[in-house]
Amino acid sequence: MKSLEFFRNISIGQYIDIASPMHALHPAAKFALLFCISILALTAPTFAGAGAALLVAVLCILLARLPLGMAARPLKSLLYVAVLTILLQFVFSWPGDQSLRVLSLGTSLHALSLTLYETGIVASIVIRAAAMMLTLGWFTSIITEQDAIRSIERFLRKALRDSTIAHQAALVSAMALRFVPIIAGELEDIVKAQASRGASFGSDTRNPIAKARAYLPLFVPVTIRALERAELLAEAMEARCYTGRGRTEQALSPIPKSQILLILGALLATAALWWVDLTLCKPWIRPY
Amino acid sequence: MATQQKASGTSWVRKMIVAGALSAVSIALFLTPFGYIPWFAGASLTVMHVPAIIGGVLEGPVVGGVIGAIFGITSLIKAATAPQGPIDVFFTNPLVSVIPRILVGIAGWLIATLLRGLNRQLGYLAAGAVGSLTNSVLVLGALVLLQAIPLQLAASVFVANSLVEAVAAAILTAGVVSAWKGIEHGRSRSRLADEA
Amino acid sequence: MSLIACKDVSYWYEGRPQPALSHVTFTVDQGEYIALVGRNGSGKSTLVRLINGLRTPSSGSIRVLGLDPADPEHQAEVRASITMVFQSPADQIVTSCVEEDIAFGPENLGLPRTEIAARVDEALEMVGLTAFRTRPTRFLSGGQLQKLALAGAIAMRPRCIVFDEATSMLDPRSRKALLELMDTLKNQGITVIHVTHEMEEAARASRVILLDQGELVFDGSPTRFFSVEACSVPGTSSDISAPASPNKRIEPDSGQTTLPELYGLELPVNLRFARMLRLSVSPGAGPAEIVAHLIPSLAAARSDAMQAAGLSESSTCAQIRKGDDDGDRALQHPTTQDFAEPDFMLSDVHYHYLAGTMFEYPALQNITMAIPRGAKVAFIGHAGSGKSTCLQLLNALLVPTKGEVRSLGINTREEHVANKLRSSVPLAIQRPETALFETFTGDDVAFGPRNLGITGAQLVERVRTWMNAAGLPYEEFRDRQIRTLSGGEKRRAALAGVFAMESRAILLDEPSAALDPQTRTRIWSIINRASERGTTVVFATHAMEEAAGADLVGIFHEGRLVAFGLPSQIFGEHFDPGWNIERPFLYAMLHELSVRGFRLPSLPGTLEELAGLLLPMLGQGVGADADEAAKACLGSLHELCPPRTGSLAENEITPATADSKDPPDIPARSLSQDKQKLPGTDEAQP
Missing domain, CATH: 3.40.50.300 (P-loop containing nucleotide triphosphate hydrolases)
Known part of the structure; x- marks a missing residue:
């Protein structure tokens, strides 16, 4: 029997406090890099563009002096995916796919085969995902949750010329971060209380309706308590003169000139790579 | 201690705090084993998106959308930094992990508002079901669009899992919203009255 | 302004x-x-x-x-x-x-x-x-x-x-x-x-x-608030600015009731005790101050009684303690051999939170204890001392990192029984009302029993019994929506739901925390009711007065069980200031009395008993008859300080002068007869 305990110190970020050129960047520059790499990884017309994003992500990780083993750990799941998608593509086929068969089982069965087109799909999935994994891993390791929220607030304030929406966004994300450990603890307490009262949480039935009903003793109190806590906190904040307006603004350091250049450079480079990918790589990769 | 009513205060502050708290419920369910109701053959019904539906029903489309967005971004980050399985690989794309979740709460709000005149309890059930189906359709749709899975597979997952998930979401949404608003589950007295 | x-x-x-x-x-x-x-x-x-x-x-x-x-x-x-x-x-x-x-x-x-x-x-x-x-x-x-x-x-x-x-x-x-x-x-x-x-x-x-x-x-x-006058003469008090409506005002009983008691609060324990002795002390007076008030009367009464009995001061047993003669007799932990059938047995139990992660920390170390069937056991300790963890180990919610926990004779590691075990020794968590989830009160109380497979008339009977016991009359509260209940009612409903499982043992984590005195009293009436039925009750508490009423007390300090035994031992001879807790008032009084050289022949189990022992000596308790008073005074003084060769109190404690390693100044109190005999009782009175 295992203990009814789970990881309560859950956090979303994974900030690693070391000195590196990446850590030293202004949060705005970190965001800009995240944005550029992600855009390229996700929207590049072919996997070649995504591959470029992947290379940049690796470079960023090296510059951030992050332990490579840790940074690469999420990539393990890519292996399964590569195998699975290859199998999937092997079994299913895309309508109108006339590309070269890389691998096939018998000649007559068109379905049971892996074409070059399908290989391209697999490569695309794997490379794009790998780039995203490395980039997000890199980003969450070099910025604290608080810094991230502040930067978003600042960006929204500048972009929308509206401090209320910016502040709302910052407030709601700060609240979410603050509540997560509390709610997780409460979840554990309530699970324990109901287990003590003989709750099975649906493990004794196959009927989905019965299963969902058996989840009510857990789900209802957790959610209701969260709503109650929200009410209490709203009152406490009001008692502390919070109105959301006229607050002392966070003193954020201005973005250094060199980093503004970096941001512009990154944006330009992204656009350039995207264009190269579209005009040079796509016609070349497409025919298959 | 009880604060049944608010005498004053800016309503958006309260809404944002409620959104933050419900997002935290989503995230806590997501990061612990309790966001998944184990079903059979290793498949499980996910209920992490239900707080977004509840937020939408209780506090409107903005709150519902915000909860979905925060939950979506969390799942995006977690899929990238600590993937639990192969499917997480596809959740590194915001088109799969964030956009559908934003619409979940909004769909819930829409349905609950449309059916308000008819029957509240029914409205909450429908909001839960439709919110959950919105999630399934959009996630599966995005996966197909990204050529991650073929349409046939998406369709079979929808039939096998999403419909049941919708039922679960309906029950949980109605359960919480009725409890919070103090609306009876179609009965006015304890089930004990029927015993003995 | x-x-x-x-x-x-x-x-x-x-x-x-x-x-x-x-x-x-x-x-x-x-x-x-x-x-x-x-x-x-x-x-x-x-x-x-x-x-x-x-x-x-x-x-x-x-x-x-x-x-x-x-x-x-x-x-x-x-x-x-x-x-x-x-x-x-x-x-x-x-x-x-x-x-x-x-x-x-x-x-x-x-x-x-x-x-x-x-x-x-x-x-x-x-x-x-x-x-x-x-x-x-x-x-x-x-x-x-x-x-x-x-x-x-x-x-x-x-x-x-x-x-x-x-x-x-x-x-x-x-x-x-x-x-x-x-x-x-x-x-x-x-x-x-x-x-x-x-x-x-x-x-x-x-x-x-x-x-x-x-x-x-x-x-x-x-x-004035705590004084009897503020409430016994309502009309004349200028302090009472808003006269209460007549239906609220209870008839003051012979000038003994105070405002806090009249309005659902309670008198602080020190003032309650002072009132039993008809002393008037300041509201903040601690045991030392109260004893200081008593000393002159006690000393005078003692010397009077000595003379009346023909004894001189010097020939009496030494009432003044000579330094610290407690000795270091180790506290006897009840061990496994002492019981035919303990409900809970922990042997060398360790528990580490988040074992295997970088956040791992030890919450409990080296816990060995046995909790006898039918006992009412209090766990005491500061936040983070390990009490809650220990309760969860007993309930099989947690499984020891090292060592073995047996609940109702079953090893909690055994997977197939864990679910059943959890509901046969249910735990009410801290603030158990957070786990209420049904719409109607009756249904939530019925949740546990239903999960045990109880249905029909039997189920209704259970729910009725325990809702009534919790002060939530079944007929009135069955169909009440939980969200309309007050905080105190929710707590009682949650506890009724756990008690309605009528398990052999029940675990309660701070059952009365953050409640007002009235609700606290009601909670304790449920707990005591279960205890009287023979249910083993293990509870964690911060209220020392609650712990004083337990059969056994375990002190947790920094993840270790530093003491486990009868309250009279824990708060008496074996009390360690290093635990950083306060003695319950009764034991603090006994300690103060003993420090000043007064020993009691029998150990009072309650403040009332202590007051009953002291009152005759204060020369003001008994009626008008002077002889009666003198007799009563003498009688109790013989008990207070038995003559060395007297026949009046042969069975009383040995004189302190005889041996510096004398028995404890506070002999252990035997458990009430209906409870089974507990360990430690014998050792305390050799």
Whole structure:
């Protein structure tokens, strides 16, 4: 029997406090890099563009002096995916796919085969995902949750010329971060209380309706308590003169000139790579 | 201690705090084993998106959308930094992990508002079901669009899992919203009255 | 100008027939220390919310520094002048970092950065959290969070700080620290308003305001508040500014009832005891002071009695203890051999939280104990000492990292029985009402029994029995929606749901925490009822008086079980100040008496018994008949100090002069006859 305990110190970020050129960047520059790499990884017309994003992500990780083993750990799941998608593509086929068969089982069965087109799909999935994994891993390791929220607030304030929406966004994300450990603890307490009262949480039935009903003793109190806590906190904040307006603004350091250049450079480079990918790589990769 | 009513205060502050708290419920369910109701053959019904539906029903489309967005971004980050399985690989794309979740709460709000005149309890059930189906359709749709899975597979997952998930979401949404608003589950007295 | 002036203030909650406050009038001046008391639902919390403008009075007027708190224009000024510390530590912290949270209030005022930084430093210093300034708030304990909340209040540089039941969810150590901070604030000229239903805390204030059913019933000094006069002569007391309606007023019984008791609160234990002895002491008097009051009468009575009995002082047994003659007889832990059938057995149990992760830390180490069937066992210790972890191990919610736990004879590691085991020794978690989930009260109480497979008439009978026992009459409460219940009713419903499982043993984690005295008494009547039926009850508590009533007490200190035995041993001879807990009042009295050389022949199990032993000696307890009094006095003195060769008290304790390694000054009390014999009883009286 295992203990009814789970990881309560859950956090979303994974900030690693070391000195590196990446850590030293202004949060705005970190965001800009995240944005550029992600855009390229996700929207590049072919996997070649995504591959470029992947290379940049690796470079960023090296510059951030992050332990490579840790940074690469999420990539393990890519292996399964590569195998699975290859199998999937092997079994299913895309309508109108006339590309070269890389691998096939018998000649007559068109379905049971892996074409070059399908290989391209697999490569695309794997490379794009790998780039995203490395980039997000890199980003969450070099910025604290608080810094991230502040930067978003600042960006929204500048972009929308509206401090209320910016502040709302910052407030709601700060609240979410603050509540997560509390709610997780409460979840554990309530699970324990109901287990003590003989709750099975649906493990004794196959009927989905019965299963969902058996989840009510857990789900209802957790959610209701969260709503109650929200009410209490709203009152406490009001008692502390919070109105959301006229607050002392966070003193954020201005973005250094060199980093503004970096941001512009990154944006330009992204656009350039995207264009190269579209005009040079796509016609070349497409025919298959 | 009880604060049944608010005498004053800016309503958006309260809404944002409620959104933050419900997002935290989503995230806590997501990061612990309790966001998944184990079903059979290793498949499980996910209920992490239900707080977004509840937020939408209780506090409107903005709150519902915000909860979905925060939950979506969390799942995006977690899929990238600590993937639990192969499917997480596809959740590194915001088109799969964030956009559908934003619409979940909004769909819930829409349905609950449309059916308000008819029957509240029914409205909450429908909001839960439709919110959950919105999630399934959009996630599966995005996966197909990204050529991650073929349409046939998406369709079979929808039939096998999403419909049941919708039922679960309906029950949980109605359960919480009725409890919070103090609306009876179609009965006015304890089930004990029927015993003995 | 007074700081706060309330004039004829009333407040109605929407949709409720009774006003939450009606016609409340009082003023508060700068620098006062006020205890605002009353039972749950008396209107205390509503009143403080009106004062800082969180709510607007339905009628009447409130002025804070001459300003209307409800006026949006003055709201910020009022709220910065009167800051609040709320009950639940976690629900008032806004940000995820200590110093940012303190800065939150000043930032809302739009103060310049440098000013805010200075205020944050000052507030951190004052509450003693300077070392934690950059720590994430989620790594703080409840007590630290409450200090942080106070620092946030201080950083506003307020005129007045309101503590809204701010101590009720803290352990004794943190509670004490917060109370001391209140004194510091008061000394700095800041007005302190402490909303509380703990009368020991109210006794610290310089003024007490009592609310009941929304009416201000009393406004005056604590001494007067706790005195019999304040309530026995209602018409003449100028302190009682708002005469209570006649239906509320209970007939004062022979001039012995006090206001707190009349209004659902209770007299602090020291004053209750003093009243038994018909002493009058100050509200804050501790055991030492009470004993000091007693000494002259006791000593005089003793020497009178000696002479009457023809004994000289020198020939008596030594009443004065010579130094520390406790010896170091190790406390006998009840061990496995002592019982034919213990309900719980822990052997060398260790538990590490988050084992295998970088956050791993040991919560329990080296616990070996056996809990006999039918016993009522108290676990005591500060927050984080391991009591809750231990309860969860007994319940198989947690499985030991090392060692073995047997609950009802079953090893908790055995997977296939764990689910069944959990419900056969159910645990009521802290604040069990958070787990209520059904719409109707009856259904929630029925949840546990239903899961055990009980249905039909039997189920209804169970639910009826335990709802009635919990003071929630079945017919009335079965169909009541849970959300309409008060906090105290919810707690009772939650506990009734656990007791309705009628298990052989039950585990309770701080069952009475944060409740008002009336609800606490009701909770204990349920627990005692189960205990009388032979149910093994293991409970964790911070209330020493509750622990004193247990059959066995376990002291947890930093993850270790440092003592386990009878309360008389734990709080008597084996008490260790290093545990940093206070003795229950009864044992503190016995200790003080023994320090001053007075020993009692039999160990009183309750304060009433102790009073019964002492009263005859004080020469004021017995009726008019002087001979009777003298006889009674002599009789009890023989007990108090038996002659060496007397026949009056052969079975009493050995004289202390005979041997420095004499038996304990507080002999162990035997358990009541209906309970099975417990270990330790024999060893204590060789």
